[in-house]
Structure formats: C-alpha cells, structure tokens
Amino acid sequence: MVCNTDDIANKQWVRGLRNQSHEVFEEIFKTFYADLYKFAYAYLMNENLAEDVVQDVFVAVWTSAESMPWDTNLKNYLYSSVKHGCLDYLKHLQVIDNNKEKLTEALIFSGTVEYEDNQELLEKVKLCLQELPEQQRKVLELKVFKGLNYREISQELSISEESVHTHVKRAYRYLRDSLPVIYIFILKYL
Numbered sequence: 616m617v618c619n620t621d622d623i624a625n626k627q628w629v630r631g632l633r634n635q636s637h638e639v640f641e642e643i644f645k646t647f648y649a650d651l652y653k654f655a656y657a658y659l660m661n662e663n664l665a666e667d668v669v670q671d672v673f674v675a676v677w678t679s680a681e682s683m684p685w686d687t688n689l690k691n692y693l694y695s696s697v698k699h700g701c702l703d704y705l706k707h708l709q710v711i712d713n714n715k716e717k718l719t720e721a722l723i724f725s726g727t728v729e730y731e732d733n734q735e736l737l738e739k740v741k742l743c744l745q746e747l748p749e750q751q752r753k754v755l756e757l758k759v760f761k762g763l764n765y766r767e768i769s770q771e772l773s774i775s776e777e778s779v780h781t782h783v784k785r786a787y788r789y790l791r792d793s794l795p796v797i798y799i800f801i802l803k804y805l
Contacts, residue, residue, distance in 0.1 A: 621690075628689050632680035640677055643689065648673075651697050658701035668700040743793045747786055750774075754782040 631639025648669060655665035672693060676683075744752055753772060757763045758779075763771065765779045772779075 625687075625689050626685075629683055629685060629687050632676065632683055632689075633685075635680060640673075640680075643676075644673060647690070647693050651693055654694060655697050655701050658698070659704065664704065665701075668697055668704065672696040672700055743790055746793075747789060751782045751786040751789075754779055755786040758783060 628639055628643055632643070651669045651672070652665050655668045656662065659665050659668065675696065676693070744755070747755065750772075754768055757768045757771060758765075765776045765783075768774075768779045769776045
C-alpha cells in the first residue's frame with residue numbers, strides 16, 4: 616500500500632490531536648479554516664453565521680480530540696461537520712419560520728383570541744386581505760380557510776408548489792407588517 620503525503624499529514628494531525636497538541640491544532644486550523652469558511656458561507660450566505668459554524672466545528676474537534684479514531688480522515692471529517700452544522704442551522708431557521716407562520720395563522724384567523732377591540736382587529740385583517748394581490752389572497756384563503764396543503768392548492772390553482780409557498784410567505788409577511796400588534800405578539804412568544 617502506497618501512502619501519499621496527505622495520508623501522512625492526516626495521520627500526524629490525528630496523532631497530534633489525540634495528544635492535545637496545541638501546535639498541531641493551530642496547523643490544522645490554519646490549513647482548513649479559510650476553505651471551511653467559504654464552504655459554510657455557500658450554505659448560509661452570511662459571514663457571521665459561517666464563522667460561527669466553522670468555529671463551533673473546531674471547538675468540537677478540540678474537545679473530542681482525545682477520543683478521535685485513529686483512522687479519521689480529518690479533511691472529510693471537518694467538511695462533513697461543517698456541512699451538518701450548516702444544515703442544522705438551516706433546519707432550525709425553517710422550524711422558527713414554520714412556527715411563526717402557524718402562530719400568525721392561528722392569531723389572525725382564530726375566533727378564540729381575545730383582544731380589547733376584536734371587531735376593529737378583524738376589520739383591519741379583512742382590509743389587509745383585500746389589499747393582497749389576487750393570487751396571494753386566493754392562496755392564503757385556500758390554505759387558511761379551507762385548510763388545503765401546498766400540493767392541493769397548487770393543483771386547484773394550476774401553479775407550482777413553489778409558487779404556492781412563495782405566495783404564502785409574501786402574504787404572511789405583508790400581514791405581519793400591516794398588523795404590528797400581532798407581529799409584536801408573535802415575536803414575544805417565539
């Protein structure tokens with residue numbers, strides 16, 4: 616079996632990490648940080664978040680270095696860890712976004728929410744709905760009032776599911792911007 620210089624360097628790095636060598640860790644950091652940052656940035660499109668994910672990966676590598684398997688391919692491990700860190704963050708954002716959407720929907724369209732001037736709020740909601748572009752209003756009404764999912768809405772209106780998703784997002788954004796009382800309430804409880 617032929618070992619190339621990358622294999623030798625990898626084995627030395629793993630050995631150094633397992634021995635808690637600060638010099639080896641610094642060398643690994645300097646070798647991979649810039650490329651890992653670019654890799655994370657491609658996923659997150661945000662400099663601070665990309666830095667955070669990469670730094671979290673390096674912290675995790677250092678704290679678990681003593682138990683790192685000898686046969687670890689460090690480059691693959693680092694890239695895989697950064698990728699998973701980015702995907703976890705994006706999933707977290709999606710959950711937050713979905714929760715905001717569901718809470719907005721529940722607050723705006725539920726008859727059980729008590730406000731000091733419920734009638735005035737309902738009138739404002741109706742006005743906001745009327746101000747939406749026709750397609751956004753149709754999509755939102757099908758989703759909220761008829762309880763259809765994106766696929767069903769796309770079939771009924773003969774548009775793509777992605778278009779349905781976009782219309783819903785834009786409609787909710789408009790409603791949140793137009794109804795600050797509800798938006799503040801949403802932010803407070805998320």
